[in-house]
Amino acid sequence: MAVAKFDVPELKEYPIIPKLQKDAMAHSAPYVAKEEFQTKLGYPGELIDNWKEVAIEKMGELTNKYRSLSVYLDSCVKCGACTDKCHYYLGTTDPKNMPVARQDLFRKVYRRYYTLAGKIVPKLVGAEDLTEEVLDDWYTYFHQCSQCRRCSVYCPYGIDTAEISMAAREIMDTVGKGQKYCNEIIGKAQVLGNNLGLPEPALIDTLEGLEEDIEDETGVQVKMPLDVKGADVLLITPSADFFAEPHIDGLIGYAKVFHEAGISWTMSSYASEAANFGMFIGSYENMQKLALRIRQAALDLGVKRIVFGECGHAWRVAYSFLNTLAGPFDFLDQNYPVPQHICEVTHGLIQDGTIKLDKSGNDHMTLTYHDSCNVARASRMGDTPGGQFTIPRDIIRASCNNFYDMPEHSIKEGTYCCGGGGGLLTDDLIELRVKGAMPRMQALKQVTEQNGVTHMAAICAICKSQFSKIFPYYDFQMDQIVSVHQLVSNAIVLTGQTDGESDEENSDNDDSKDAEQAA
Amino acid sequence: MSILFAILFYAATAILVFGLAYRIRKYIKTPAPLKIPTTPAPTTTSGVAFRMFKEITIFESLFKSNKWIWLFGWLFHFGLFLVLLRHLRYFTDPVWWWVALIQPFGKYASIAMLVGLGGLLLRRIVVDRVRYISAPSDYLMLLLIIGIGATGVLMTFVTHTDIVTLKSYLLGLMVFDIRTMPTDIVLVIHLSLVILLMAIFPISKLLHAPGVFFSPTRNQVDNPREKRHISAWAIKLESSK
Numbered sequence: 001m002a003v004a005k006f007d008v009p010e011l012k013e014y015p016i017i018p019k020l021q022k023d024a025m026a027h028s029a030p031y032v033a034k035e036e037f038q039t040k041l042g043y044p045g046e047l048i049d050n051w052k053e054v055a056i057e058k059m060g061e062l063t064n065k066y067r068s069l070s071v072y073l074d075s076c077v078k079c080g081a082c083t084d085k086c087h088y089y090l091g092t093t094d095p096k097n098m099p100v101a102r103q104d105l106f107r108k109v110y111r112r113y114y115t116l117a118g119k120i121v122p123k124l125v126g127a128e129d130l131t132e133e134v135l136d137d138w139y140t141y142f143h144q145c146s147q148c149r150r151c152s153v154y155c156p157y158g159i160d161t162a163e164i165s166m167a168a169r170e171i172m173d174t175v176g177k178g179q180k181y182c183n184e185i186i187g188k189a190q191v192l193g194n195n196l197g198l199p200e201p202a203l204i205d206t207l208e209g210l211e212e213d214i215e216d217e218t219g220v221q222v223k224m225p226l227d228v229k230g231a232d233v234l235l236i237t238p239s240a241d242f243f244a245e246p247h248i249d250g251l252i253g254y255a256k257v258f259h260e261a262g263i264s265w266t267m268s269s270y271a272s273e274a275a276n277f278g279m280f281i282g283s284y285e286n287m288q289k290l291a292l293r294i295r296q297a298a299l300d301l302g303v304k305r306i307v308f309g310e311c312g313h314a315w316r317v318a319y320s321f322l323n324t325l326a327g328p329f330d331f332l333d334q335n336y337p338v339p340q341h342i343c344e345v346t347h348g349l350i351q352d353g354t355i356k357l358d359k360s361g362n363d364h365m366t367l368t369y370h371d372s373c374n375v376a377r378a379s380r381m382g383d384t385p386g387g388q389f390t391i392p393r394d395i396i397r398a399s400c401n402n403f404y405d406m407p408e409h410s411i412k413e414g415t416y417c418c419g420g421g422g423g424l425l426t427d428d429l430i431e432l433r434v435k436g437a438m439p440r441m442q443a444l445k446q447v448t449e450q451n452g453v454t455h456m457a458a459i460c461a462i463c464k465s466q467f468s469k470i471f472p473y474y475d476f477q478m479d480q481i482v483s484v485h486q487l488v489s490n491a492i493v494l495t496g497q498t499d500g501e502s503d504e505e506n507s508d509n510d511d512s513k514d515a516e517q518a519a
Numbered sequence: 520m521s522i523l524f525a526i527l528f529y530a531a532t533a534i535l536v537f538g539l540a541y542r543i544r545k546y547i548k549t550p551a552p553l554k555i556p557t558t559p560a561p562t563t564t565s566g567v568a569f570r571m572f573k574e575i576t577i578f579e580s581l582f583k584s585n586k587w588i589w590l591f592g593w594l595f596h597f598g599l600f601l602v603l604l605r606h607l608r609y610f611t612d613p614v615w616w617w618v619a620l621i622q623p624f625g626k627y628a629s630i631a632m633l634v635g636l637g638g639l640l641l642r643r644i645v646v647d648r649v650r651y652i653s654a655p656s657d658y659l660m661l662l663l664i665i666g667i668g669a670t671g672v673l674m675t676f677v678t679h680t681d682i683v684t685l686k687s688y689l690l691g692l693m694v695f696d697i698r699t700m701p702t703d704i705v706l707v708i709h710l711s712l713v714i715l716l717m718a719i720f721p722i723s724k725l726l727h728a729p730g731v732f733f734s735p736t737r738n739q740v741d742n743p744r745e746k747r748h749i750s751a752w753a754i755k756l757e758s759s760k
């Protein structure tokens with residue numbers, strides 16, 4: 001693991017609002033995308049000569065395409081209610097990480113070129129010319145926003161800084177200043193079908209290996225089907241589920257659920273990725289390209305339902321946008337929501353008694369639950385508002401005996417981002433990721449000390465990777481993060497299972513071994 | 520003086536009305552291509568209406584967010600609301616019964632309004648985070664409204680103006696008949712500042728008042744799976760493929 005060259009924030013007993021420290025994170029910017037990845041997505045390879053004019057024009061175009069942007073740029077009254085709501089501000093103390101200050105980086109340019117007051121008396125209304133310094137600031141601070149929308153919950157007008165970050169990133173891409181991590185990944189997913197660039201043979205290999213593992217462990221032949229035509233369910237899951245810890249245990253969990261419920265299912269090698277990074281760079285077109293792969297896979301395989309695995313951002317795009325981007329899905333079975341979340345499926349099966357859970361399978365853990373922000377604040381599960389909070393908790397409670405929630409201000413709609421979302425899960429931003437996780441770590445520490453919590457469950461691939469990476473900075477162990485369906489996997493009673501007792505220990509050992517490998 | 524103010528009033532009203540109409544037209548015409556309500560969000564239109572109603576009357580999100588800003592902000596806006604209703608008596612003859620009814624409350628609402636404004640100004644100066652995000656215009660806006668409120672309170676409680684003449688002047692303006700306006704200095708300041716406020720309304724952050732109704736994170740129904748949501752430009756994008 002890389003040696004820390006920065007101070008890890010100290011975890012206070014209670015949350016406090018820190019004093020500003022100007023430019024505390026001014027040095028943190030991700031690598032710029034190389035030419036080949038830019039051009040693949042239809043963007044210029046490097047910063048173009050007339051970038052200023054193009055950027056200003058693009059800004060105008062976007063305010064005419066997105067009502068959110070247009071209204072939010074005009075409406076902020078600088079009341080300050082959002083200033084202490086961003087985990088990056090709380091963790092870094094850099095004032096430009098206060099949501100309104102982040103927006104203002106964009107707004108000051110908008111005011112200068114698109115408002116009367118900003119054209120006549122720029123100083124008075126805080127309007128500023130677009131200069132190279134401003135562009136650098138954009139690049140730095142719009143890559144310190146995980147688009148988690150916590151600020152939008154607390155703003156009296158619902159101003160969503162994520163919308164502004166997305167617009168800013170799209171403008172930067174348009175003038176040739178894209179971010180390496182996101183754009184490389186989008187390029188891979190558009191060609192190979194997943195963010196990791198796993199080719200089909202590698203997928204087949206992995207899945208076969210997993211089938212063997214499950215059989216060794218339980219004595220039951222649980223299938224991991226790929227590209228099976230005519231299956232009922234197409235499962236779309238983040239590609240991290242195929243190899244990373246603890247994601248993979250979640251994948252095993254889904255497979256066991258489908259197996260036990262007798263649902264015929266398949267994954268697709270053409271659309272082997274749930275996470276849609278097109279959203280992070282604010283690009284409708286790129287987001288749509290990735291979404292259409294899912295539609296195509298569903299058509300090719302002739303499935304009846306689409307189900308998404310555990311992934312926060314993926315679920316936002318799936319739940320809120322898929323119908324818009326790639327619909328209508330009238331060729332699927334309308335008795336099920338399109339798309340469905342794996343938690344909705346499992347929850348239903350627990351409710352109607354189709355699958356049985358033995359809670360003692362998780363007795364070696366005391367759990368808490370991290371609401372992934374894109375599930376919590378940008379989507380829903382089930383029929384009623386707030387189902388995204390109750391359904392995963394119901395599943396966890398049905399799978400284990402020991403569960404405690406973290407403090408109220410840090411969960412549900414007020415949940416803190418893990419610190420790695422929105423296209424920031426890259427090593428060049430490790431300092432930001434560690435600092436941004438501070439509020440979550442503080443809440444976790446509190447339940448660890450008060451309730452003896454040993455593990456935190458999550459349903460987001462990015463959250464899981466982020467936590468396993470940054471836990472050690474805060475004196476937690478990397479395997480203290482678990483998948484929700486990992487708990488289901490530990491507890492589910494499979495028909496014909498051979499050795500119920502010993503497999504628990506096995507899976508424990510496996511956990512730590514794999515976690516080390518993933519590190 | 521009467522003529523000058525008549526011209527200014529007409530100009531300011533025109534700027535206010537056409538400026539706001541122009542902005543609101545822009546908000547209406549600009550599509551919201553994606554479903555982005557901040558969830559948990561209502562799943563029905565009536566649910567959304569209720570959510571918006573709470574945002575506008577009790578500033579629900581702000582209440583969750585920060586009790587001090589909520590307290591001062593709400594005192595200010597609620598006071599302002601009553602004061603403005605009370606002002607209707609200058610423009611109606613006979614005065615509507617319910618406007619007459621709230622007269623005594625409106626009087627004290629002006630105090631609440633000033634307390635709220637004072638609190639907001641104090642926060643803006645004292646809290647380092649709010650100071651950081653404030654431009655000169657943010658202070659001036661508060662001072663402007665405090666100026667209007669203070670001169671108004673002066674007239675109400677200290678140096679009364681000639682209300683009968685003023686009312687006749689205002690009723691005249693409404694039918695394009697310019698009569699005489701009282702010229703005591705406090706009233707002149709009050710009206711000058713009001714005219715300034717009307718004129719800058721459509722080009723300043725006061726656009727939050729119409730803006731709040733158009734915020735997609737608040738006014739969208741949470742039903743993307745049930746109902747396909749698609750904007751005009753996205754359809755064009757699709758058919759061009």
Ligand code: HEM
Nearest residue numbers: 077079156574575578581591592593639660661725728731
């Ligand atoms: C639909 C009507 C309106 C709603 C829902 C509304 C709501 C709000 C809210 C929630 C705030 C933030 C909290 C605060 O600082 O008070 C605010 C601020 C403000 N509002 Fe309104 N408002 C409305 C109409 C108006 C009108 C008509 C004015 C014009 C005089 C106005 C002037 C202001 C000012 C100056 C601020 C900034 C206060 C500061 O500097 O802290 N508002 N408004």
Ligand code: HEM
Nearest residue numbers: 602605606609625626629667668671672674675679680713
């Ligand atoms: C055409 C517009 C306006 C006219 C002709 C006008 C006139 C007046 C007059 C004559 C008074 C004294 C009332 C009395 O002696 O009892 C007054 C009071 C007051 N005005 Fe205005 N005003 C106008 C607009 C406004 C606006 C837009 C505001 C707020 C932003 C405002 C805030 C106040 C306040 C707070 C008081 C003291 C409380 C009260 O008597 O209601 N006025 N105004």
Ligand code: SF4
Nearest residue numbers: 076077079080082155
């Ligand atoms: S809470 Fe909303 S209106 Fe207030 S400063 Fe933040 S973004 Fe602006």
Ligand code: SF4
Nearest residue numbers: 086145146148149151
């Ligand atoms: S969206 Fe999240 S990360 Fe971005 S400014 Fe708001 S609170 Fe911070």
Ligand code: SF4
Nearest residue numbers: 312372373418421462
């Ligand atoms: S990674 Fe998880 S917690 Fe972080 S922004 Fe995404 S969903 Fe939210």
